[in-house]
Amino acid sequence: MNDERLGNSPALTVSQLSGDLKRAIEDRFGFVRVRGEVSGWRGPHASGHCYFSLKDASARIEAVIWKGVYGRMRVRPAEGLEVIASGKLTTFPNSSKYQIVVEAIEPAGLGALMALLEERRRKLAAEGLFEEARKQRLPYLPAVIGVVTSPTGAVIRDILHRLSDRFPRRVIVWPVRVQGETSAAEVAAAIRGFDALAPGGAPPRPDVLIVARGGGSLEDLWSFNEEAVARAAAECRIPLISAIGHETDWTLLDHVADLRAPTPTGAAEKVVPVRADLLAQLGDLARRHAAAALRLVERRRRDLRAAARAMPTPDALVAGPRQRLDRAGERLGAGVARGVDARRLALSRLAHRLAAQSPGARLARERAGLSALDARLSRAVGLGGERRAARLAALSDRLRQGFAARLAVARQRGAGRTQQLEQLGGRMLRALRQNHAARTARLAAVTQLFASLGYKQVLARGFALVRDEAGQPIHAAAAVRPGQRLDIQFADGAVVAHEGASARPRPAVRPARDKPGQGDLF
Numbered sequence: 001m002n003d004e005r006l007g008n009s010p011a012l013t014v015s016q017l018s019g020d021l022k023r024a025i026e027d028r029f030g031f032v033r034v035r036g037e038v039s040g041w042r043g044p045h046a047s048g049h050c051y052f053s054l055k056d057a058s059a060r061i062e063a064v065i066w067k068g069v070y071g072r073m074r075v076r077p078a079e080g081l082e083v084i085a086s087g088k089l090t091t092f093p094n095s096s097k098y099q100i101v102v103e104a105i106e107p108a109g110l111g112a113l114m115a116l117l118e119e120r121r122r123k124l125a126a127e128g129l130f131e132e133a134r135k136q137r138l139p140y141l142p143a144v145i146g147v148v149t150s151p152t153g154a155v156i157r158d159i160l161h162r163l164s165d166r167f168p169r170r171v172i173v174w175p176v177r178v179q180g181e182t183s184a185a186e187v188a189a190a191i192r193g194f195d196a197l198a199p200g201g202a203p204p205r206p207d208v209l210i211v212a213r214g215g216g217s218l219e220d221l222w223s224f225n226e227e228a229v230a231r232a233a234a235e236c237r238i239p240l241i242s243a244i245g246h247e248t249d250w251t252l253l254d255h256v257a258d259l260r261a262p263t264p265t266g267a268a269e270k271v272v273p274v275r276a277d278l279l280a281q282l283g284d285l286a287r288r289h290a291a292a293a294l295r296l297v298e299r300r301r302r303d304l305r306a307a308a309r310a311m312p313t314p315d316a317l318v319a320g321p322r323q324r325l326d327r328a329g330e331r332l333g334a335g336v337a338r339g340v341d342a343r344r345l346a347l348s349r350l351a352h353r354l355a356a357q358s359p360g361a362r363l364a365r366e367r368a369g370l371s372a373l374d375a376r377l378s379r380a381v382g383l384g385g386e387r388r389a390a391r392l393a394a395l396s397d398r399l400r401q402g403f404a405a406r407l408a409v410a411r412q413r414g415a416g417r418t419q420q421l422e423q424l425g426g427r428m429l430r431a432l433r434q435n436h437a438a439r440t441a442r443l444a445a446v447t448q449l450f451a452s453l454g455y456k457q458v459l460a461r462g463f464a465l466v467r468d469e470a471g472q473p474i475h476a477a478a479a480v481r482p483g484q485r486l487d488i489q490f491a492d493g494a495v496v497a498h499e500g501a502s503a504r505p506r507p508a509v510r511p512a513r514d515k516p517g518q519g520d521l522f
Helices: 002-008 014-028 067-072 110-126 154-166 182-197 227-235 251-256 265-272 275-310 314-356 359-453 456-461
Strands: 032-039 050-054 060-065 084-094 097-107 144-149 170-175 208-213 240-245 465-467 488-489 491-497 501-506
Touching: 032 060, 110 227, 144 154, 154 170, 154 208, 154 240, 170 182, 170 227, 170 488, 182 208, 182 227, 208 265, 227 251, 240 265, 314 465, 359 456
Parallel strands: 060 097, 144 170, 144 208, 208 240
Antiparallel strands: 032 050, 032 084, 050 060, 084 097, 465 488, 488 491, 491 501
């Protein structure tokens, strides 16, 4: 019975059976939401797709996230994270498995969110984004304050109200969503937008930033726990204050920001001082300055009076110089007498030296010296003449002998050069004759070759040369135009021909190559 029932069933191929199973599963379970723990997370593949498994205590199901979906996800899967995955259930025929194509993921409960938050916190802390050394100091009194928050909430009104009470400043609001899927991207873009403004431009670059939001649950504040917002705050070059939620609420932005305010109103209080307090402090400082100036003037007056009492009288000041002047007057007479005596002694010495240097004495000394030099010159002239005469005679003999020797050598060289010149003249005459004979023979050969290759020899054999009216040779019948004038040259003369007219002879013309310019090939 069972054998007959099996024998009547049609045989299905593996592909047909896999297709039937795929359609049945997709029709029955089109869109599902599955809660489980992420296992075997392998991150984005080389193709950009992500593969992992969802498991619980007793079962496991394969999951895949396509590349385009993964790029849009607000919550990214992580190993061991409990999530709720939404997607379509389908099969993979090549391995006979079913899997879920995930389109959205959300954490499964507060515990999963806290685990994910703690993992991100450890990651950013390891990169040094929470270090106190990289945090910037806030300006004491900023001229422009940038606020990143929702423009319709109570947060911005509280900030503006508190700023107007303490110290009115210019406020620029960058409107963003503070909750939802696009909130994190908008907040990060607002922080980078404020940071990209040029100083002194329009709108002006803020001196300090406030990122603010009211209180809420962990899920409501999750946008400020996103990694994109934390990194944008860490890269911001403008001092940034985080004012998210209430005093008990903490986000990753609070760790990265340069200053954390417990509430948005507290951020407004931290960013500017109280103007009334500053005015009171300024008035107090002005009063203290005036009192200090009066005390300083009075102290200087007392010092001046004390110094005046301690100073001596004018007579006491000049008594000492007067006594020194009297003593100097007494010493002056004796000093003048000694000076005159010393000058007289020096003058007598100079007079003695001057007498020795008088013109008469110097002339006598010069005459005596000149007489001695004249006697020495006479003796030297006589001795020098005798020596020069002897040396001149010796040189004359040597010159005569050398001239005779050189004349003999020159005569010998002249005879040899004359003989060599006669030999070279004979060799040159023979070479010129041989060269002339060779060139004459070559010229005769070239003339004979020219005569045999010239076009006139071709004409003598019965051919004719056809030229156009410009004297250029015509090589083909297709080049002749109707009615064109033709010059036909024979060996004994030339004729002019036209189409439809008889040819008439004309004297032979000289070839075109006899004209200046390029010659004729023929």
